Amino acid sequence: MLLRVDHASDTPLFEQVAASVRTGAATGRIRPGDRLPSARDVAASLDVNLHTVLRAYQDLRDEGLVTMRRGRGAVLTEAASHLEQIHREVLDLVERARALGLSAHTLASFVKEIADDR
Amino acid sequence: MLLRVDHASDTPLFEQVAASVRTGAATGRIRPGDRLPSARDVAASLDVNLHTVLRAYQDLRDEGLVTMRRGRGAVLTEAASHLEQIHREVLDLVERARALGLSAHTLASFVKEIADDR
DNA sequence: AAACTGTTTGAGTAGTTATATAACAGAGGC
DNA sequence: GCCTCTGTTATATAACTACTCAAACAGTTT
Structure with missing residues (x-):
């Protein structure tokens, strides 16, 4: 599985999700242009609230690592290649x-x- | 004045105090072996609670930048020289x-x- | 139209931050 | 020895922020 989360950890869930994506991008498992799994899918498979995942995605967008549009999903940007x-x-x-x-x-x-x- | 704090800022007061000390050390205004002003003095001059200052000092101790002993105060370590x-x-x-x-x-x-x- | 996607709004809970007061205990000066 | 300095610990409290959750909304694609 691409994203992982530890419910017992003291670091916030949304931060763990964001960190997972960054690590995934840093190790080449996700590449610029790739679409991240939909927030709802991630929420369901990690047993986490939709909002929590979106919070992580929005942070990544604020960092310039992904672009987001409804209907289309979250896509990794070129910046992530470095x-x-x-x-x-x-x-x-x-x-x-x-x-x-x-x-x-x-x-x-x-x-x-x-x-x-x- | 060595330490400054902005009560209107959104970053916690104790973090601002700690950051002041780090910056002071990074710019040579404080040197290894120097004693930091006592927590009570800082609290009084910045109009902040004693606990808030001590929290900052303790964080710096956890980072290894200062040593603390009651009666002696908080002293900058050699690590701070870098x-x-x-x-x-x-x-x-x-x-x-x-x-x-x-x-x-x-x-x-x-x-x-x-x-x-x- | 249906089934996706992110967006927005609202709200409850838990944790953090800052404050206040008080008593404690080691270090140093007189 | 006594006094005063220092950080340490304990307890309490109020205000605020962070975190999570739920439900309805609105573009995009098929």
Whole structure:
């Protein structure tokens, strides 16, 4: 199955769904132009509310990773084609920070601060 | 003043306080070995509750950026000496991602996912 | 028309955030 | 020793936000 979710996890369901899609795109399981499974299908197969899935999809749209139109579904954009490369760079940076005694949480707060400023 | 806070902002106060300290360390205004102003002083001068400041300090401790002991206060660790370099690398990465059509939010979610896995 | 798709609206619940007050306990100066 | 500084812990509470759910709505495709 493409998308997975852990109901016992402390990270929000919609965030897990979004993360699944990003990972799927970063590993090439989903490609630009591909349509994501419909929100209702995902909701049914993950035993999650429709709204929760749509919330995840909308976040991905806000990031520019998918386009959405009713009747047509959610489609992966060209921007997603570089996810793999960027994801690798993020891993490298986390590793480098770690070597300097800095946690991923510190990095996360830096990135978040930059992200929120726009 | 070293620490600043915007009561009207939508980001939590304790997070703003923590971010102030990180920025202060990244710009060399605070150095390893320096003691942060006492939580009570900060609370009074920012018109914020003591708990709010301590929450920020504790987060920084969890990240390994400060050590805390009662009677002595919160002291910046050696790890903080590399904050400037890492912060610059984060800015570079955000820039590179942006050039590929990826938002800082996408990056943030990657980093957060890595950070939460530990 | 029928069967899909996302969109919108509304609402309930749970968790987070910030506050306040108080008592506790280690560290250091006098 | 005593006083005052420091963070720590406990308890309570109000306001707010996040999260989830349900049902009706409106384009798109077949």
